Amino acid sequence: MRNNRAKYAFLMPGVIWILLFTLFPLGYSFYLGLTDFRLGREAEFIGFDNYSEILGLDGDGGDDKALSTAGFTAFLAVGSTSMTLLAGTFIAWIFNHDIPFVKQMRAIITMPLFAAPIALGFLGVVIFNETSGPVNNILQGLGLPRVNWFISPWGARFAVLFTDVWQWTPFVFIVVLAAMQGIPEDLFESARLDTKSNWLLFRHITFPLIAPALGTVALLRLVETFKAIDIPFSLTRGGPGQVTQTYSYYTYEKGLVGSFQLGEASALAYLMVIVAIIISAFYFSRVSARFE
């Protein structure tokens, strides 16, 4: 009996934490999404009207800003995830070899990971500056045309993408390198009796063995980019126009800037949660099962 009480006592802090900081906000924001609540005004229960308006189910064409920001978020999620996976894996593969100054190089390469994303965004403002930024200077030095990073809609999209890739490639690098270092060396030694091709070794030994790690990283990166707000906020302020505003950024502006439309913002947030759950469910049902 006493043991049971002690067990519950030990569990209570965790349960309270989950109730207070996970379940209550989830429940309360779901409730807010069913109201027309604006901070400072009386809330009225309106059922699923917010969802209908956002998705255009009310016949009004939907929230075009939500749609365009969702489009950019998808671009960022797919672009950044694939580029960080490719770049991180490639760098990890290089560093998995015996090369000089490997420890120092590793430390340097992981540095962007420890910077706050908002700081990298502000740094990006300098780096991508049209007239004096080093990126354009390098392009010019290579004989390529200068890019109007913050003026051209596609330039701005890629500036945000590249900054995000810059920040998160080290994360992929660390995880994939750890996975690569866990591969027994004798597998390579045996394989080298049949081929000297590094590509074949990578394709038939390294890749299958790091694939579970890559899958997990891909999921984490996808979820992370869904939430991205700080880099576009500090780098482009969502511009030009609204082309680099992410869905989270739009939700934040809707709920916490100026108009304080917490009802509609909660509905927007819930829609994102639903998409994230679908992606996670897909991953766990298909991708992870394949590698188990």
Place this chain on the structure above:
Amino acid sequence: MKRLIIFVLLASLLMLGTLSVTAQDTFFGKTADELFPIPDVAANEQEQELAFQALMNANIPDGRALGEGKTMTFGVLGQGSRGGISGTIYFWRNAFEAATGAEMEIVEIPYNQLGTTIPADFLTEQYTYDAFIGAAWQYGDWVSNGWIQPIDQWIGDERFPQWSPDDTAPAFRALLEWDGQTYGTQMDGDAQLFYYRYDILNDPDWQAAYEEEVGSPMPNPPTTWQELLAVTDFFNGKDWNGDGDPDDGISLHLAAGGQGHFHYATLAASFAVTPSDGDDPTAVSKYDNVFWFDPDDMTPLINEPGHVRALEFLQELAATGQEAQFGWQLGDAWDNFLGGNAIATFSWGDVGSLSQDVNRSSIKGNLGASVIPCSSEWYDREIGEFVVDTENPNCVGNTTGGSWHPTMSTFTEEPELTYFFMALLANPSINFYNATTGWQGIDPCCTYQLYSPRGNATSEDYTAVGFDAGDMERYINSYGANVYDKTTYLTYLRIPGTLEYIQETLDIRLSEAMTGQSTAQEALDATAADWAEITDDLDVDSQLAIYQASIGYNP
């Protein structure tokens, strides 16, 4: 005996001299070094000396009975301790603390969070701030929600530093008031002015080249937007500053979130606002002196033909400068002009004072300034047609901008202590000094900063702080004319949700149009649709009543 008398006299004189020196060298026991330490507060000895002189001339009363042992919290637009607007509060904090014995906590609020932080503080009943400096366009939210309180009862009270609302130019004074009551103390007077390169436009060689290429004499200075476009178009791409590179016609800041919408409002005013035909050209009717909404039903006017033409014109004008302008923030556009790379800009008074800072400007002595241009083409809403008249263009002034100034929270527990600091900043001696620093972002608002006949400042007041007399003659007189002499003015939008209307929608749509993502018509149609939705969300009837009151419209 005679020697004794002489000795006593000499000793007395010496004591008096010592006392007077002590009295002049300290402010409530604090020296200039303690009040404005270098480099923490003042940048150099000259700045320290001038600030201390301004403080001594302000005759600040003893406020220790109000403040001893108390703490005041001041919220301000956050741009750092040496940045625009917030720098002013840091700069005078020590003087306030010395005069009152109180302590002041400064909370900086970033520009993009102004519409969030202060409303959230009130809506969640935190009441953190005793006073805060915001923009005049926020009055609609602040007053209608009861967050700020009138200060009339303390104005003129000898327990506080002295200032007078009568010193403030009427166009700016209206921004300190709501419904006949004063809520703010004077500090910054924002209006956009036209600046150009005086030396280049007065160069006979360039005048001849212009006439040869364009076929008519160079307008000097341009007085209409159309003339300005011709001039900037002529100079754009030519190496008129002799640095070996092509230079710019115009320099504007047009990035989303970078306050570029102010450029649009200033320019569009003379394309879309018409003065009243009666005795009072400023009288507001359904068709005259309205810019944002139809005053009868809150229908957005932003996509009417005058606005669309203005945005198309802004696109043409911006094309006579660098493409990088579309990504520029305010400081970038200023620096391009101050660095001598653009022939013209239109912006706030800051350019006038910053042009005198040789660390930032290469155009000291060559600054041209003039009232904001008129338009020879405008849309008359009453007849539903465009009017073209080059002889009598449509001239509409502006008080575009924040006109940043302090207001007092309704919920402060120390209203008198709070007012003490607000009044200290509004004191003519201190405010004059602030407006001459450039870096504080404070522009002329008042008669003591303007030359005769609009004010009582003199050329010597400005040359004494190191300014060029010719530049000041052009800048100060134009600034005065800009806020005193225009037939009519762009109505200042200050209704609930102003930030939502302007910053969250118009600013984004303008950026889309300027970067080629949409046409002017499409961008403004989208803005009108957004605005109708916002008005609907905020309640049309309530918005209409506040809008009518704010522009003085009686249906």
